[in-house]
Amino acid sequence: MNILVFNCGSSSLKYRLIAMPGEKQLSGGEAQRIGPPTAKPSCLVLQRDHQQPETRNIPMRDHAEALEQVVRVLRETPGAMPEVIGHRLVNGGPTVTDHSWINDSVLAELIACQDLAPIHNPPAIATIQACREMFPGLRQVVVSDTAYHRTIPLYARTYALPQAVSRKMGIRKYGYHGISHQYVVTETARLMDIPLDRFHAVSCHLGSGGASLCAVVNGRSVDNTMGYSPLQGLVMSTRCGDLDPGITLRLLADTLGDRGAVESRLNNKSGVLGLSGRSADIRDAIESASGDSQSGRDHLTAQVYLWRLKKYLGAYLALVGRAHAVIFTDTIGETVPQVREAVCSGMDLFGIALDPQRNASAHPLPVDVATPRSPVRVWAVRTNEEISIARSVYQVSCES
């Protein structure tokens, strides 16, 4: 079954055509800089098997136009047409809790709650609508990041607010990065030869942008550091993560109640960027802090970022009971050994012992970087959201 997977960003459209269940990628690429013309033109970057990527400059004013170009490219290759389409959605909202077929009522539900992920959901929904017009005969599945977290127990997704208020305003923890967490958890259980439904782990998705930890019991998510929105939890590239509610209110008072200004500050100008004052990339702070020319703010940035991470790793190991593994993934988790080392040091009581040499030379992934005697294994695993989406789409297709 050929599954066409779409993964939408605010100004990008990533696609993969994947033959399931073999997981062979038939075609793939990414439309970049979608939107009104900017200094650099919008373009389509095509990735074919073992070849250099090919870049075509094509004007694409919105996601529907980007979709047209993607379909045109797919038609160039014989036999590369999809049978089912899968769409990634950051937040499926309160009613579309699991991966599901898209029909009129599901689409209406998704539109109703698109403000839950104001940057990501609207272009994804626009792509779904364009696909329905372009391929009226093809069935489509929505795969959401929140679906993996639907197993978080009530007590872990409930904020300690008046329940009437929470119900009325739809306030609850959703959790994010579920597509990636599910993928690396499934992969690691397979690598360790442990049945997924008996596998316990803490999964650390540390992206160059967003980051979250997921506590996993019996293969299922039981907690995620992100909350109602992706703003809660770890210190991220430009997001503050956890913040005293009193500080949030004080910032709001400072701006005379300008919610947008505070949201923008906490989402776009805080985190690593806010702490360092110069770069949103934690790698810059870590390199500078470990070098000779120590900048005070870089040192502080690395310390605060790593400390929050370490505390959450401890918190989630306590939730999980004895974990089989701690998993690191996405750009920072996969490629920055210093982060894994700092976070896993002094964690003997949790049964974690990192092997410094294996950790420093972890390549190619996946690699188990724990010492042979470490009761809890530590894995660096490359994530693959598109394969994860294709698996979910295939599962939905097989179940019906």
Place this chain on the structure above:
Amino acid sequence: MRILTINPTLRSLTASAFRDGNDQPILRRQVKESRDASVSDFDGFGAEALSSISSSLESAGMLPLDAIAVRGLYGGERFVRPVLASESVLEDLAALAPQAPLHVPRLVQLVKAARRVFPQTPVALAFETALFVALPERERCYGVDPQLIASRSLRRFGFHGIFHEAACLDAGRKLGSPEARILSVCLEPRPELAACRGCRPVMVTGGSTPAEGLPGERSCGDLDPSVVLKLADDGDWGPEGTSHLLTCESGLRGLAGRDVSLAEALESPDGELQLARDVFLHCLLRACGAGIAALGGLDALVYSGRYAGSAAVLHDWLNQRLKQTIQRDTACLVHSRTLHQHLRDIAYVIVRENRARAAAT
């Protein structure tokens, strides 16, 4: 020695009077402020309450006093240990008012009233934040521009330093190690967990205000900043109403739909308290894990606060859960002294030091 201890809270003050080495107070009073009193009226309230307490002390043969100890919820970075109130101390304290506008002005007024009503008596101030002034930078900083924070003192403190310090001192003595790795669980209406190396905290659940951290009897605890903004903007509350909602209507009360004490939530079999209990325990278990990671190990859990009596029930659960993770049992210590007893001890020490200094000069 005759010592009066005072704990000013938002709408009342409690006072206890102790004599000599006796741990049981000779006199206990709670004075409530009328509902509609505003902050500016506190001057009158404090003086009135203290005059009435003074008469009671006189009848009990407790005058003259040797010292008064007053609990301060917030002392900023200025106050790292208990101090005797002087003009300059009061000036410094008053300068902290913008950082804690609900507490500091009332505290200043209360101390001034105490000095008027008991003119010959030294007044010791013990600050809940003092223990946390020296928190490591990585723990006290939030993930925002440090200049924004520094200019406003919006750093993490922790708000039960008096209990934590006494409990950790006691634990260190019992364990025979001044550098023991201790999780100190303060079971008060606003519960707080501190991870301490000896008496030195390395991590604490409390934040820049007591709203952050574990959910309390009425306070929300950790919350997604987006939710705070949503409540203040989409809801009918506005910023001030949201502040009230988060600190007075939330926590166990919000979850259970009625006022619940922490002890009741932990110990009652009432099914209607299940969600409140489970949410609290989940947050506490997470905090324990974070604290163990912060300490790099664990020697004991020590429980304190007015609900320290619930420690047995709580520790059974917590130990069972932690045991799965760390594969061994954790020692349970209970420190059941009251806040007023701690204040008495603090006053006792500071007056003795003061007298020794005076004698030496």
